[in-house]
Amino acid sequence: MKRVVVTGMGVVSATGNTVAEFWNNIVEGNSPATPITRYNPENFKTQFAAQITNLNVTQHLDRNDIKRSDLYTQYALIAAKQAIEDSGFEINQMSPFDVGVIFGSAQGGFETFEQQYREFAAGGFEPHFNPFFIPKTLLNMAAGIISIKFGFMGLNFSTASACASANTAIMDAFNYIRFGKAKIIVTGGSDAPISEASMGGYNSLKALSTRNHDPKAASRPFDVERDGFVMGEGAGVLVLEEYEHAKARGAHIYAEIGGAAMTSDAYHITATHPEGKGAIEGMKRALDDAGLNAADINYVNAHATSTPVGDLSEAKAISAVFEGNNDLHVSATKSVTGHLLGAAGAVEAIVSIKAITDGIVPPTINTETIDPEVPAGLQIVIKEALKKNVNAALSNTFGFGGHNGVVIFKKV
Structure with missing residues (x-):
C-alpha cells in the first residue's frame, strides 16, 4: 500500500x-x-x-x-x-x-x-x-x-x-x-x-x-x-x-497518516457506551492499522466535549488502551474551540499535526478539579501547554448514533 x-x-x-x-x-x-x-x-x-x-x-x-x-x-x-x-x-x-x-x-x-x-x-x-x-x-x-x-x-x-x-x-x-x-x-x-x-x-x-x-x-x-x-x-x-x-514535486510534508479505524458503540442514539467499548476497539484497530503499539503514541487529542457521560467513558477507554504508557499526554482542545460538530475531527487533526511539528501538547483549559471517576494516572495537560517531543498523535471523534472515528498521525 x-x-x-x-x-x-x-x-x-x-x-x-x-x-x-x-x-x-x-x-x-x-x-x-x-x-x-x-x-x-x-x-x-x-x-x-x-x-x-x-x-x-x-x-x-x-x-x-x-x-x-x-x-x-x-x-x-x-x-x-x-x-x-x-x-x-x-x-x-x-x-x-x-x-x-x-x-x-x-x-x-x-x-x-x-x-x-x-x-x-x-x-x-x-x-x-x-x-x-x-x-x-x-x-x-x-x-x-x-x-x-x-x-x-x-x-x-x-x-x-x-x-x-x-x-x-x-x-x-x-x-x-x-x-x-x-x-x-x-x-x-x-x-x-x-x-x-x-x-x-x-x-x-x-x-x-x-x-x-x-x-x-x-x-x-x-x-x-x-x-x-x-x-x-x-x-x-x-x-x-x-x-x-x-x-x-518538492511539497512541504507536515506529517504522515499512520492508520485509522472506525467502530460503533451499538448502544444509544446520543450517549457513548459507559465503559467505552467501541472507543477502545477503535483505538486498538487504528494502532493495528498503523503498525504501532500503544507505547508509540505520545499524545491523544481527546474528543472530550465536556459532557458528564461522554468525558468519563472516553477517559476509561484511553486509560484501558494506553495503560502503562507513561509518556502519553492527553488534552481536550474543545475547551478552547467549542464543539464544531462535523468539523471537529478536521480542526483537531490540525491540532494533532501541529503538536507533532511544533513539539507542543496544547492545554485543556477551565478544568479545575478532575472528576474522581477519571482513572488515576491519565496525564491530562491542564491550563498550560506542555513542550515535549511528539512522534505520533491519536485523535478521537465520537458521534451521535454511536460512531467512533480514530485517526493516527506521525512524523515522516
Missing part, C-alpha cells in the same frame, strides 16, 4: 481564521466563547457559543459563491482555499481525475433550511422558497462546490457520521489514496450550527452548557462540574497526498 501524507492545512473557526492564528490561540488557551449575536438568545437556556464574528466572507468568495451556498459551505470553501494554496499543487500540471474531494458534515445547510421554512411559513405560498434552497441544504454540497470551484474531477462525496464526520472523511481519503485510487484528496469537515433551531434542539437534549454567566469557562472537560459542551462552528481542511507524488 502507498504512504499518505499531509501537505496542506486550512481552518476557519472562532479560534482563528488561519492555521497560525488558530494554533496560537489553542496553545495560549484563548477561548472565543461569547454571548450569541446572530439572533436574540434570551429565550434559550444556552445564550452563548464559539461564534465566528471576525470573518467577512465577501473578502474571500465572489457574489455567486455566497448566493448559492449555505454558511457551512462558505466556511468549507474558505478553509479549502487556504489548504490548497498551502499545499502548492497545480491542477493544470496533473490529471484533474487524480484529485478528489471527500468532505464531512453533521448538519449541512441547517441554517438555510431553518431560514427558508420560516420565510415560507410567514408567506404561506411556494414562491417564498429560494431556487437555491435544495442545493444549499444538501449535505454533499461542500464537497461538490469545492470540486467545481477548483476543477477537481476525481472521486467526490460526503460523509455523515455526526461529530465523527470529519474523521470519517479523512479516513476514507487516506484509504482511497493508499489503495491507489487518487493522488491528492482535499478532505475535512464543516458545520454552521449556531442557529435558533439547532441550539434549541441541543438544549432539549441537555447537551449544551448553560453557564451563561461565564461563557469562556463553560467548556471544562473532565472537570467534576462540567455541564455540557459549547457550540462552535467553522471548517477544517487537510490536503492528503500520496507520499511519492508529494516528494517528487
Whole structure:
C-alpha cells in the first residue's frame, strides 16, 4: 500500500481564521466563547457559543459563491482555499481525475433550511422558497462546490457520521489514496450550527452548557462540574497526498497518516457506551492499522466535549488502551474551540499535526478539579501547554448514533 501524507492545512473557526492564528490561540488557551449575536438568545437556556464574528466572507468568495451556498459551505470553501494554496499543487500540471474531494458534515445547510421554512411559513405560498434552497441544504454540497470551484474531477462525496464526520472523511481519503485510487484528496469537515433551531434542539437534549454567566469557562472537560459542551462552528481542511507524488514535486510534508479505524458503540442514539467499548476497539484497530503499539503514541487529542457521560467513558477507554504508557499526554482542545460538530475531527487533526511539528501538547483549559471517576494516572495537560517531543498523535471523534472515528498521525 502507498504512504499518505499531509501537505496542506486550512481552518476557519472562532479560534482563528488561519492555521497560525488558530494554533496560537489553542496553545495560549484563548477561548472565543461569547454571548450569541446572530439572533436574540434570551429565550434559550444556552445564550452563548464559539461564534465566528471576525470573518467577512465577501473578502474571500465572489457574489455567486455566497448566493448559492449555505454558511457551512462558505466556511468549507474558505478553509479549502487556504489548504490548497498551502499545499502548492497545480491542477493544470496533473490529471484533474487524480484529485478528489471527500468532505464531512453533521448538519449541512441547517441554517438555510431553518431560514427558508420560516420565510415560507410567514408567506404561506411556494414562491417564498429560494431556487437555491435544495442545493444549499444538501449535505454533499461542500464537497461538490469545492470540486467545481477548483476543477477537481476525481472521486467526490460526503460523509455523515455526526461529530465523527470529519474523521470519517479523512479516513476514507487516506484509504482511497493508499489503495491507489487518487493522488491528492482535499478532505475535512464543516458545520454552521449556531442557529435558533439547532441550539434549541441541543438544549432539549441537555447537551449544551448553560453557564451563561461565564461563557469562556463553560467548556471544562473532565472537570467534576462540567455541564455540557459549547457550540462552535467553522471548517477544517487537510490536503492528503500520496507520499511519492508529494516528494517528487518538492511539497512541504507536515506529517504522515499512520492508520485509522472506525467502530460503533451499538448502544444509544446520543450517549457513548459507559465503559467505552467501541472507543477502545477503535483505538486498538487504528494502532493495528498503523503498525504501532500503544507505547508509540505520545499524545491523544481527546474528543472530550465536556459532557458528564461522554468525558468519563472516553477517559476509561484511553486509560484501558494506553495503560502503562507513561509518556502519553492527553488534552481536550474543545475547551478552547467549542464543539464544531462535523468539523471537529478536521480542526483537531490540525491540532494533532501541529503538536507533532511544533513539539507542543496544547492545554485543556477551565478544568479545575478532575472528576474522581477519571482513572488515576491519565496525564491530562491542564491550563498550560506542555513542550515535549511528539512522534505520533491519536485523535478521537465520537458521534451521535454511536460512531467512533480514530485517526493516527506521525512524523515522516
